[in-house]
Amino acid sequence: MTAGESAWRIGLATLAHVAVILAWHLFTTLGNVPKFVMPTPWDTVLALIQPEYRWWDNILVTAAEIYGGYLLAVGGGVLAALVFTWSRWLDAAFMPVLVSFNMIPKVALGPLFIVWFSYGLLPNALIAFSIAFFPIVLTTARGLREVEPDLLDLVRSLRGSKWQIFVKIQLPGALPYIFSGMKVAAILAVAGAIVGEFLGSDKGLGYLMLQVQVTLDTAAMFMAVILISLLGVLLYALVIVLERLVVVRDARVS
Amino acid sequence: MTEPFIRLQGVRKVYRTRGQEFLAVSEVTFDVEAGELVTMVGPSGCGKSTLLKILAGLHPHDGGSVRIGNQANPFDPSRDIGMVFQQALLLKWRRILDNVMLPAEILGLPAKASRERARDLLAMVGLAGAEDKYPYELSGGMQQRTAIARALVHDPKLVLMDEPFGALDALTREKMNLELLRIWRESRKTILFVTHGIAEAVFLATRTVVLTAGPARMADHIRIELPYPRTLDMKTTAAFGDYSRRIYHLLGME
Numbered sequence A: 001m002t003a004g005e006s007a008w009r010i011g012l013a014t015l016a017h018v019a020v021i022l023a024w025h026l027f028t029t030l031g032n033v034p035k036f037v038m039p040t041p042w043d044t045v046l047a048l049i050q051p052e053y054r055w056w057d058n059i060l061v062t063a064a065e066i067y068g069g070y071l072l073a074v075g076g077g078v079l080a081a082l083v084f085t086w087s088r089w090l091d092a093a094f095m096p097v098l099v100s101f102n103m104i105p106k107v108a109l110g111p112l113f114i115v116w117f118s119y120g121l122l123p124n125a126l127i128a129f130s131i132a133f134f135p136i137v138l139t140t141a142r143g144l145r146e147v148e149p150d151l152l153d154l155v156r157s158l159r160g161s162k163w164q165i166f167v168k169i170q171l172p173g174a175l176p177y178i179f180s181g182m183k184v185a186a187i188l189a190v191a192g193a194i195v196g197e198f199l200g201s202d203k204g205l206g207y208l209m210l211q212v213q214v215t216l217d218t219a220a221m222f223m224a225v226i227l228i229s230l231l232g233v234l235l236y237a238l239v240i241v242l243e244r245l246v247v248v249r250d251a252r253v254s
Numbered sequence B: 001m002t003e004p005f006i007r008l009q010g011v012r013k014v015y016r017t018r019g020q021e022f023l024a025v026s027e028v029t030f031d032v033e034a035g036e037l038v039t040m041v042g043p044s045g046c047g048k049s050t051l052l053k054i055l056a057g058l059h060p061h062d063g064g065s066v067r068i069g070n071q072a073n074p075f076d077p078s079r080d081i082g083m084v085f086q087q088a089l090l091l092k093w094r095r096i097l098d099n100v101m102l103p104a105e106i107l108g109l110p111a112k113a114s115r116e117r118a119r120d121l122l123a124m125v126g127l128a129g130a131e132d133k134y135p136y137e138l139s140g141g142m143q144q145r146t147a148i149a150r151a152l153v154h155d156p157k158l159v160l161m162d163e164p165f166g167a168l169d170a171l172t173r174e175k176m177n178l179e180l181l182r183i184w185r186e187s188r189k190t191i192l193f194v195t196h197g198i199a200e201a202v203f204l205a206t207r208t209v210v211l212t213a214g215p216a217r218m219a220d221h222i223r224i225e226l227p228y229p230r231t232l233d234m235k236t237t238a239a240f241g242d243y244s245r246r247i248y249h250l251l252g253m254e
Helices: A003-030 A041-049 A055-086 A088-103 A106-117 A121-145 A149-157 A162-199 A205-214 A218-246 B048-055 B096-107 B111-124 B140-152 B170-187 B198-204 B232-236 B238-250
Strands: B006-017 B020-032 B037-041 B063-068 B081-084 B158-162 B190-195 B207-212 B217-223
Touching: A003 A041, A041 A218, A055 A088, A055 A121, A055 A162, A055 A205, A055 A218, A088 A121, A106 A121, A106 A162, A121 A162, A149 A162, A149 B081, A149 B096, A162 A205, A162 A218, A162 B096, A205 A218, B006 B048, B020 B048, B020 B063, B020 B207, B037 B048, B037 B198, B048 B063, B048 B158, B048 B190, B081 B140, B096 B111, B096 B140, B111 B140, B111 B170, B140 B158, B140 B170, B170 B190, B170 B198, B190 B198, B198 B232, B198 B238, B207 B238, B217 B238, B232 B238
Parallel strands: B020 B217, B037 B190, B037 B207, B081 B158, B158 B190
Antiparallel strands: B006 B020, B006 B063, B207 B217
């Protein structure tokens, strides 16, 4: 992609976003939609100046839950995949267990986490973790396994060690897969943290949404949804930037 | 009379899978002098790739004897093998020069000298200037040239090639045949080259080993007395035709 082409794409995408907001504005004003059903974009922005909602504190709490759970999932997921790939025995025994665990709707774990860890940041981060963990394990394990047999022969003909194969071939070869899992997990982690806040919590943007629902402050609910999405977008963007830095273009898995 | 560089006598290999025996190769008896380019030709299932793997020390053989190296050319099985496969199998995330370096890294050879050698080899295979490119920026023929340079970087005494030009289009293949002859002459390596192309087998070889399938055995080996340097015109000579006919005959394909 040339510089001109990418500028054109970014410009067009920005324009499309503006168009959607404009359509939203026109729909609510021309349609005389009541504010408690759908606020205008401007009403939504104005919700931010209400100090009693303590936006900044709530953003920080939700961000900590999402990013904390996510980092835990990336670290734990990659580590688990490494262990499975190193030991055929562990792989055969515990990979099926992991797949069974993956069948659990992670949201259903919420009440349990609350019993175990009480209200607050930790159980919500753990729900985010549990939902983001599996795609990372599965894609990383797949990436580590995906080695050309002939390439292994080449290394073995030089009496290369298992460690050399791992460091020089398996791990760098798995990076694109790890990133593809990380992208899926980024979206899931956001959902996990918010569901956790819905289930039981006294802080965070999800908690705030439930509070303002009672008073029908729909504009604040809209703002909360937008801020949650932005936290997700930020995470996703960071993952993509990191991927561009570490993974050679041709090796990327879309 | 001095000993040949490679001596194979009655080599036989049987694979066992789920209680069933499958004869992969048998009755293989031939010698290779140091500096020869010997081709092995035959249909799928004749055991030519198996034979290469036995020579590379990747598979044990079940019968007969395999001896590589003589007084003039001592052979170290852990570092005197170079391998080239049908697919170039370059590491996508490494630049061309770093791809060529792989065997040197595995053997722990001095980095600086190896880099110099890798550069020289890339120049020899006609890729001067491509050192810093990534594999995806190179054509199939150029990737295969890189793979050949990689097989030579640790200065092995024996280079094993398993249908290295099998995935290339016909014209590129002819060009690579001429290139290989030049590289062989300049590097003075002993090369064992597996192909299922009869014309290719005759064109390249000082000697060609004919293997048949069902049962998998060696039919004969033929010294190719065409002069070097070989030119594409030779493919139309009567002598070339005689060799090809003999191989077709041995393979039961008149």
